[in-house]
Amino acid sequence: MTTGTDMNKPILEVEHLSMKFGGLVAIGDLSFQAKRGEITALIGPNGAGKTTVFNCITGFYKPTEGMIRLNGRNGNEFLLERMPDFRITAKAKVARTFQNIRLFSGMTLLENLLVAQHNKLMRASGFTLLGLFGIGGYHSASAQSIELAKFWLEKADLIDRADDPAGDLPYGAQRRLEIARAMCTEPDLLCLDEPAAGLNPKESLALNTLLNDIKDNSGTSILLIEHDMSVVMQISDHVVVLEYGRKISDGNPETVRADPKVIAAYLGVDDEEVETVLTEVGDEQVIHELDAEPDPEHGPSASSSLMAGPISDTIGHSNGHGELVRVTPGASKAEQVEKQAAKAAAAPSAAPAMKKAPSPKPAAKSATAKAAPAAKPAAPARQPKAASVKAAAKPSDEPKKLSNTLSAPRGGVPDQLTQIKGIGPVNQRKLNEHGIFHFDQIAAWKKADVAAAEAYLAFDGRIAREDWVGQAKTLAKAAAKAAKSGGRK
Numbered sequence: 001m002t003t004g005t006d007m008n009k010p011i012l013e014v015e016h017l018s019m020k021f022g023g024l025v026a027i028g029d030l031s032f033q034a035k036r037g038e039i040t041a042l043i044g045p046n047g048a049g050k051t052t053v054f055n056c057i058t059g060f061y062k063p064t065e066g067m068i069r070l071n072g073r074n075g076n077e078f079l080l081e082r083m084p085d086f087r088i089t090a091k092a093k094v095a096r097t098f099q100n101i102r103l104f105s106g107m108t109l110l111e112n113l114l115v116a117q118h119n120k121l122m123r124a125s126g127f128t129l130l131g132l133f134g135i136g137g138y139h140s141a142s143a144q145s146i147e148l149a150k151f152w153l154e155k156a157d158l159i160d161r162a163d164d165p166a167g168d169l170p171y172g173a174q175r176r177l178e179i180a181r182a183m184c185t186e187p188d189l190l191c192l193d194e195p196a197a198g199l200n201p202k203e204s205l206a207l208n209t210l211l212n213d214i215k216d217n218s219g220t221s222i223l224l225i226e227h228d229m230s231v232v233m234q235i236s237d238h239v240v241v242l243e244y245g246r247k248i249s250d251g252n253p254e255t256v257r258a259d260p261k262v263i264a265a266y267l268g269v270d271d272e273e274v275e276t277v278l279t280e281v282g283d284e285q286v287i288h289e290l291d292a293e294p295d296p297e298h299g300p301s302a303s304s305s306l307m308a309g310p311i312s313d314t315i316g317h318s319n320g321h322g323e324l325v326r327v328t329p330g331a332s333k334a335e336q337v338e339k340q341a342a343k344a345a346a347a348p349s350a351a352p353a354m355k356k357a358p359s360p361k362p363a364a365k366s367a368t369a370k371a372a373p374a375a376k377p378a379a380p381a382r383q384p385k386a387a388s389v390k391a392a393a394k395p396s397d398e399p400k401k402l403s404n405t406l407s408a409p410r411g412g413v414p415d416q417l418t419q420i421k422g423i424g425p426v427n428q429r430k431l432n433e434h435g436i437f438h439f440d441q442i443a444a445w446k447k448a449d450v451a452a453a454e455a456y457l458a459f460d461g462r463i464a465r466e467d468w469v470g471q472a473k474t475l476a477k478a479a480a481k482a483a484k485s486g487g488r489k
C-alpha cells in the first residue's frame with residue numbers, strides 16, 4: 001500500500017485483466033477505469049463476463065493476469081488482485097451487493113444495518129468483554145452506528161419500517177435495504193450486481209433516486225452491472241460494454257448506445273434483448289448508424305481477445321472457407337448467417353437453387369421509434385430469417401440439421417432449458433420450435449449439432465464457449481437421478 005493525495009485519479013483502474021476457468025477465458029485482456037464520484041456501468045449480453053469482473057474486484061476470484069488498482073478517498077492505493085476478500089472490504093473499502101438478495105430476513109432493517117458495522121463496533125470494543133460493557137469507546141461507537149443506520153434508512157426511504165423484519169419488505173425495498181447496508185460500511189467504491197433486476201418502474205425510480213443521492217452526496221463511487229438499459233442510460237456517467245470477456249465499447253451513454261459494435265453484440269443475443277436495446281436506447285442516430293456504409297472507425301476491428309472472435313471475424317460456411325462478416329446495415333448475427341447460407345445455396349455446386357425467402361427488413365431498421373413499443377419489431381423480423389437460414393442451407397453438404405430432434409416433448413413435459421446458463425426464454429422457445437425439449441438431447445449433441453444450433457440461433461461460437469453440452473449433461477444426470485429415486489418411492 002502506498003499513499004498519495006491525487007483525488008483526480010480514477011477510483012478504480014483495471015489493467016489487462018484476464019480470468020480463465022480451465023480452458024475457458026471468461027475475461028481476456030480487459031482494461032478500463034471508473035472515475036471517482038461517477039456511476040460506471042458494466043453492461044453486456046449474458047455470459048459476457050460482468051460478474052466475473054466483479055468477483056475479481058471484490059476478491060472472490062483471483063485473476064489469472066492483470067492488475068486492479070483502487071485509489072482510496074484518503075489517498076491510499078490498493079492492488080486488489082493481491083488482497084484477500086475480507087481485506088478488500090475492510091481496508092480498501094469496497095462494498096458489493098449480489099444478483100440475489102442476501103439480507104438477514106429474520107432480523108429487523110435496523111439490525112441488518114448494524115450487523116454491517118460489526119467490524120467497526122468490534123474495534124471499538126477493543127475486542128474485549130470489558131469493551132463491550134462500556135469501557136473505552138464502545139458506547140459512543142454503538143450510538144454512532146445507530147445514527148449511521150438511521151441515516152441510510154432515511155435515504156433509502158425505509159425509516160418507517162426500521163423495526164420490521166427485512167423479509168417482510170417488498171422486493172424493491174429489499175434491494176434498497178441491501179444498498180443502505182452496503183453504505184453503512186462507508187465504502188469508497190460500491191459495486192452493485194444488477195440492482196434493478198426484478199423491479200417495477202416505481203421501484204426502479206426509487207432506486208435511481210437513491211443511487212444518484214449516493215453519487216452526489218456521499219463521496220462513494222459506484223460500479224454497477226445492469227441489464228435494464230433504461231436504468232443504465234439514465235443514471236450512468238460512463239458505460240463499459242463487454243462481449244465474450246473483452247471490451248467492445250467504452251464511453252458516455254450517448255456514445256455507447258450509438259456504437260454499432262454494441263448494437264451488433266446485442267443483436268447476437270436474443271430477440272428480447274435486441275428489442276430492449278433498440279426500443280429503450282435506440283433512436284434515429286442508432287438507426288442511421290446501422291443504415292450507413294461500413295465505417296472503419298466504428299465498425300469491426302481486430303481484437304486481442306483470447307476467447308472470442310471479434311465482431312469482424314471469419315466464420316465457417318458451407319464450402320469450408322471463411323468469410324469476413326462486417327457490421328453493415330442491419331447486420332444482426334442472424335442476417336450474417338442468412339447471407340452466407342444464401343450465397344452457399346446460389347453456388348454452382350449446390351443442388352437446384354432454392355428460392356430465398358423474402359428478406360424481411362433488418363430488425364434494427366424496423367425498430368425505429370421509442371414511442372412505438374407495440375410494434376415489437378425485432379422478434380417477428382428475425383424469426384423468418386432464421387427459418388430462411390435453415391431452408392437455404394439445406395442443399396449444401398454441411399450438416400445444418402440437428403440430429404436428435406423430437407416432434408414433441410417426452411411425456412408432454414419439456415425440461416426447463418433455461419437452467420442452462422446462456423439459454424434465455426427466447427432461445428428456449430426457438431429450441432423447442434426446432435424439436436429440442438430435453439437436457440439429454442443437448443447433452444448428446446456432437447460438433448455438427450452444435451454448429452447447426454449455432455446457425456439456427458445465430459450464436460457464433462457461443463454454445464461451445466458456454467459449454468451448453470457439458471451443462472446439459474450435468475442437468476440430464478440430475479434429472480435421471482431424480483426420476484429414478486422418484487420411481488423407487
Ligand SMILES: Nc1ncnc2c1ncn2[C@@H]1O[C@H](COP(=O)(O)OP(=O)(O)OP(=O)(O)O)[C@@H](O)[C@H]1O
Nearest residue numbers: 021026045046047048049050051052053421465466
Ligand atoms: N466459477 C466459474 N467456473 C467456470 N466458468 C465460469 C465461472 N464463473 C463464470 N464462468 C463462465 O465465465 C463466463 C462469464 O460468466 P459471467 O457470469 O461473468 O457472465 P455475466 O456477463 O455476468 O453473465 P450474466 O449476465 O448472465 O450474469 C461464462 O461463460 C461463465 O459460464
